[in-house]
Amino acid sequence: MAKKVSAGKDKDMSAQNMGKVKVKILVVTIIMVSLLTLTLLKIGYLQIFKCAEYTEAVIAQQTQASKVNPMRGTIYDRNGKALAESASVNTLICNPQQIEKDKAAEIVATRLAPITGLEYDYLYERLTKTTTRYQSIKKRLTVEETAAINELKDSKKNPETSKYFKGISFEADSKRYYSYGIAPHILGFTGYDNDGRMGIELMFDDELAGKPGSIISARSASGTYMDFQYEDMTDSQKGADIVLTIDETIQHFLEKNLEEAVTEYSLREGAAGIVMNPKTGEILAMATKPDFDVNAYNDITKFVSQAVMLDENEQLSGYNSENKDVQEKAVNLIMQKMWRNKAISDTYEPGSTFKIITAAMALEEDVVSKNSRFYCAGYKQIADRRIKCHKHQGHGSQSFVEGVQNSCNPVFMDLGLSVGSQKFKEYFNAFGYTQKTGIELNGESGSIYYTKDVLSETDIATSAFGQGFSITPIQHICAISAVINGGNLMKPLIVKEIRNESGIVKSYQSEIKNKVISEETSKTMREILESVVSSPTGSGKNAYIKGYRIGGKTGTSEKGRNNDKRIASFVGFAPADDPEIVCLIMMDEPQCTVRYGGTICAPVVGEVIEDTLEYLGVERQYTEEEAKTVTKTVPEVRGFSIEKAKETLTNSGFKVRVSGGESEEGIVDQLPKPGSSVMLDSTVIIYTQEINEDNLVTVPDVSGMSPEAVRRELEDYGLNFEAVGAGLNSTEGAYAVKQNIAPGERVQPATVISVEFRHASSD
Numbered sequence: 124m125a126k127k128v129s130a131g132k133d134k135d136m137s138a139q140n141m142g143k144v145k146v147k148i149l150v151v152t153i154i155m156v157s158l159l160t161l162t163l164l165k166i167g168y169l170q171i172f173k174c175a176e177y178t179e180a181v182i183a184q185q186t187q188a189s190k191v192n193p194m195r196g197t198i199y200d201r202n203g204k205a206l207a208e209s210a211s212v213n214t215l216i217c218n219p220q221q222i223e224k225d226k227a228a229e230i231v232a233t234r235l236a237p238i239t240g241l242e243y244d245y246l247y248e249r250l251t252k253t254t255t256r257y258q259s260i261k262k263r264l265t266v267e268e269t270a271a272i273n274e275l276k277d278s279k280k281n282p283e284t285s286k287y288f289k290g291i292s293f294e295a296d297s298k299r300y301y302s303y304g305i306a307p308h309i310l311g312f313t314g315y316d317n318d319g320r321m322g323i324e325l326m327f328d329d330e331l332a333g334k335p336g337s338i339i340s341a342r343s344a345s346g347t348y349m350d351f352q353y354e355d356m357t358d359s360q361k362g363a364d365i366v367l368t369i370d371e372t373i374q375h376f377l378e379k380n381l382e383e384a385v386t387e388y389s390l391r392e393g394a395a396g397i398v399m400n401p402k403t404g405e406i407l408a409m410a411t412k413p414d415f416d417v418n419a420y421n422d423i424t425k426f427v428s429q430a431v432m433l434d435e436n437e438q439l440s441g442y443n444s445e446n447k448d449v450q451e452k453a454v455n456l457i458m459q460k461m462w463r464n465k466a467i468s469d470t471y472e473p474g475s476t477f478k479i480i481t482a483a484m485a486l487e488e489d490v491v492s493k494n495s496r497f498y499c500a501g502y503k504q505i506a507d508r509r510i511k512c513h514k515h516q517g518h519g520s521q522s523f524v525e526g527v528q529n530s531c532n533p534v535f536m537d538l539g540l541s542v543g544s545q546k547f548k549e550y551f552n553a554f555g556y557t558q559k560t561g562i563e564l565n566g567e568s569g570s571i572y573y574t575k576d577v578l579s580e581t582d583i584a585t586s587a588f589g590q591g592f593s594i595t596p597i598q599h600i601c602a603i604s605a606v607i608n609g610g611n612l613m614k615p616l617i618v619k620e621i622r623n624e625s626g627i628v629k630s631y632q633s634e635i636k637n638k639v640i641s642e643e644t645s646k647t648m649r650e651i652l653e654s655v656v657s658s659p660t661g662s663g664k665n666a667y668i669k670g671y672r673i674g675g676k677t678g679t680s681e682k683g684r685n686n687d688k689r690i691a692s693f694v695g696f697a698p699a700d701d702p703e704i705v706c707l708i709m710m711d712e713p714q715c716t717v718r719y720g721g722t723i724c725a726p727v728v729g730e731v732i733e734d735t736l737e738y739l740g741v742e743r744q745y746t747e748e749e750a751k752t753v754t755k756t757v758p759e760v761r762g763f764s765i766e767k768a769k770e771t772l773t774n775s776g777f778k779v780r781v782s783g784g785e786s787e788e789g790i791v792d793q794l795p796k797p798g799s800s801v802m803l804d805s806t807v808i809i810y811t812q813e814i815n816e817d818n819l820v821t822v823p824d825v826s827g828m829s830p831e832a833v834r835r836e837l838e839d840y841g842l843n844f845e846a847v848g849a850g851l852n853s854t855e856g857a858y859a860v861k862q863n864i865a866p867g868e869r870v871q872p873a874t875v876i877s878v879e880f881r882h883a884s885s886d
């Protein structure tokens with residue numbers, strides 16, 4: 124081209140008469156001709172060599188594919204209860220090419236604005252974006268919104284304007300519902316686009332999501348756009364369903380008990396708990412409290428209402444500040460906190476619950492037997508350190524079993540030192556404490572432990588009673604399961620199987636990671652740990668439940684050094700001789716007066732285990748001693764003669780008091796009413812005349828009293844008594860902590876007052 128131009132210029136220069144204008148015209152003409160030639164050449168090239176590619180592009184301009192969202196899979200509990208499911212909702216869409224830019228768009232935007240709550244300008248901009256045939260306007264319409272928009276489109280109801288709404292249409296989308304409102308940290312949640320953001324929703328997002336289909340909007344043969352006559356090119360494919368190992372009912376028991384504990388013991392940093400089948404590694408329940416509303420995952424209301432002393436924390440207390448910045452910062456921090464699954468993400472010093480592991484390794488290494496003798500002077504001198512027992516005056520002479528029951532630190536320091544650095548580290552590793560468990564949930568933390576080759580005597584001594592390293596609750600419950608299940612370290616399972624319409628796609632089998640100890644050692648450990656709960660002097664007796672054999676261990680640990688922060692914990696399992704369930708609960712920073720795991724945690728674990736075993740249909744077997752305190756149902760004696768009523772009640776094991784004189788009618792009423800459950804030996808009052816409502820009794824305060832004192836006190840008031848809760852295996856030393864009817868209330872005579880007892884524990 125440069126050559127041609129310069130040739131032209133030469134010609135211009137020789138033609139003297141030509142004006143400047145003419146020169147310019149010529150130059151432009153030459154340039155244009157040259158360009159045209161090149162363009163023609165290029166088109167020729169394209170037509171010959173690039174034909175196919177360009178044809179596709181032209182078709183793409185005529186038709187437009189868009190994604191059809193598939194229905195997300197359901198998350199079930201182990202019994203087929205749908206914990207997370209999707210329901211269809213409408214998305215409002217439009218085809219701007221079917222909406223005339225001025226009049227139609229103005230009318231449509233004006234009418235849609237009040238129905239959808241969207242700004243007129245936003246709507247107008249969407250409706251007039253004619254470069255596309257598909258515009259999403261609003262997701263997740265309510266039923267009312269859909270109905271109102273349908274009315275606008277109805278030519279009978281809106282004969283004048285309905286024609287403008289031709290380009291307005293709906294598309295099916297789905298919304299996630301968590302029907303039971305439980306297990307938010309396990310289920311997690313999905314974002315606005317139905318993408319998994321946390322928990323199972325995140326970990327199994329690929330499986331749950333399904334495959335999107337595509338639709339194509341096409342131009343008809345005559346060249347006009349088809350009126351949303353979509354041709355579904357590929358069907359969307361519903362996501363697979365996930366079946367969890369979680370049992371909704373057991374999860375509910377755990378959550379209920381943890382929630383109560385947070386308030387009752389003022390747990391500044393909340394609580395976490397896990398219920399697991401120790402034989403299979405299946406997680407039956409896992410919870411962190413306080414938590415969030417799984418149906419409104421970024422709403423902090425529930426967390427704030429459950430959390431204690433949020434106002435003490437300078438950063439978090441700003442959530443209700445007037446200052447927007449301060450508020451936003453606090454809300455963000457609270458969200459991070461409330462989404463945290465403490466059961467797998469928090470590491471803590473296990474304290475005395477780790478003594479289970481030390482005892483198991485010592486037995487397995489044969490450095491101790493059940494009858495070995497130990498002596499506790501209240502401390503043990505290790506190198507230059509005097510390490511104390513929690514009982515400062517000392518436990519004195521005791522057997523190995525008593526040492527475990529007493530949770531005596533010097534006994535475990537001795538055991539640790541006998542096992543030695545090398546073996547201690549090997550067992551620590553074999554029990555799974557040096558690795559993440561690999562549970563299929565996001566956010567699992569690893570542990571913090573000694574990495575040096577040889578542990579000092581002080582390191583071993585303190586490690587032996589659970590200090591100096593930090594582990595996660597999930598690691599700990601897996602290791603403890605290995606101790607009681609015959610010696611196998613199981614991989615924890617949270618998912619049972621993945622299913623689609625044609626059946627099971629994948630099923631997760633129990634997996635033994637390690638054989639850590641022998642069946643024999645495991646059996647011995649089960650027996651010893653049962654005695655920790657059942658022995659009248661055992662430190663775990665607050666977890667005791669009538670009729671069930673329970674094993675367990677207490678723990679109270681410091682949270683950091685030189686501060687007053689504590690973590691109270693308890694691990695319990697049942698039935699002790701053949702465990703079906705194991706439950707670990709940790710309470711983070713209790714603010715109550717007594718903060719020992721044995722005092723505040725053991726009863727909660729006891730309750731979770733009791734609820735669970737009852738639900739699983741495990742029958743209670745009472746010892747002779749227990750049988751005496753078992754409750755019985757009061758029989759119906761109304762309508763009976765006095766003689767007959769007395770006989771029936773006495774034969775059922777109740778005392779009888781008659782109120783009123785002889786009467787032809789016989790017994791007209793009774794207290795407690797038939798069907799009430801009371802302890803044997805309770806008094807039933809039978810009435811020959813209508814009960815006088817003025818004869819009410821004031822309930823006395825029995826807190827702190829021994830079981831015997833409570834019985835006498837209530838009897839004096841003409842009331843009946845039922846002992847409930849943990850800690851009743853030995854009445855000696857037990858004291859009342861709660862009564863079901865508050866002191867001062869006025870009740871009918873012979874009303875049953877349920878009183879909960881507990882033992883003092885220093886671990």
Ligand SMILES: [Zn+2]
Pocket residue numbers: 499500501512513514517518519529530531532533534
């Ligand atoms: Zn001791």
